[in-house]
Amino acid sequence: MTAEILSAAYAGDKKSIARIISLIENQVDLHLRQPGHSVPVIGITGPPGAGKSTLVDALIGEYVNDGKSVAVLCVDPSSVVHQGAILGDRIRMSQWFNHEKVFIRSLSSRGSMGGLHPAIGKIKVFMQACPFDVILIETVGVGQSEIEIIKHADKTVLVLVPEAGDEIQLMKSGIVEVADLFVVNKVDRPGSNIFVTQLSNMLKSKSSSKPVCSTIASKGDGVSELKKTIDALI
Numbered sequence: 001m002t003a004e005i006l007s008a009a010y011a012g013d014k015k016s017i018a019r020i021i022s023l024i025e026n027q028v029d030l031h032l033r034q035p036g037h038s039v040p041v042i043g044i045t046g047p048p049g050a051g052k053s054t055l056v057d058a059l060i061g062e063y064v065n066d067g068k069s070v071a072v073l074c075v076d077p078s079s080v081v082h083q084g085a086i087l088g089d090r091i092r093m094s095q096w097f098n099h100e101k102v103f104i105r106s107l108s109s110r111g112s113m114g115g116l117h118p119a120i121g122k123i124k125v126f127m128q129a130c131p132f133d134v135i136l137i138e139t140v141g142v143g144q145s146e147i148e149i150i151k152h153a154d155k156t157v158l159v160l161v162p163e164a165g166d167e168i169q170l171m172k173s174g175i176v177e178v179a180d181l182f183v184v185n186k187v188d189r190p191g192s193n194i195f196v197t198q199l200s201n202m203l204k205s206k207s208s209s210k211p212v213c214s215t216i217a218s219k220g221d222g223v224s225e226l227k228k229t230i231d232a233l234i
């Protein structure tokens, strides 16, 4: 029975993919296939409300335009249950939810210390064996989860907003070292140029040539540039 669902999932049937993810979440033992080729996994992290989901939504559009199929995993922080529910609603409202080339799934983190779902590793490997061209994992970056996501992602994108104090927070958290690409979102806000300059200078001072992209995710501005920058990294 599960073997049938598994082969349907590997053939790209979205309902079956969702069922297998639920089984993995519930720790059912499955004979999972090892992915034949490596599907790139991009982690999208950053503080609550930075615009990660809006950005993911816009990025999906870029990939679909490219003829690519995209899987998105959104990890809800279980510490804030009501926010998790809101996040789920937001994903359901995504214009891409029913698109044939798009698979979107929300996972609760179930209190795992690092903020990521304990089965995320298995789920990722399973999804890499499904016919996707790219996998995006959105997670709210609160402390450790920012660090933990890089274990599962090939490249990690840190989404920030131009607000005073963020730069100092950044230096403390050590995320600068683990992120591969920085996005300053909401650059329609005043003072954003200063923040972008500060961030770039800070990276230079650490002899880092990591890219910094500026976006207005809600308008789609800078998103195609961001996708090109991600593609250049993977």
Ligand SMILES: Nc1nc2c(ncn2[C@@H]2O[C@H](COP(=O)(O)OP(=O)(O)OP(=O)(O)O)[C@@H](O)[C@H]2O)c(=O)[nH]1
Pocket: 047, 048, 049, 050, 051, 052, 053, 054, 055, 083, 087, 090, 140, 185, 186, 187, 188, 189, 215, 216, 217, 218, 219
């Ligand atoms: N002004 C402005 N607002 C934006 C921009 N991008 C997103 N927003 C708004 O910011 C709010 C939060 O956006 P989300 O995409 O839900 O942010 P998030 O980081 O996914 O939030 P959580 O998943 O709850 O951590 C929404 O109201 C968006 O419409 C932007 O570039 N400029």
Ligand SMILES: [Mg+2]
Pocket: 052, 053, 054, 087, 138
């Ligand atoms: Mg979100």
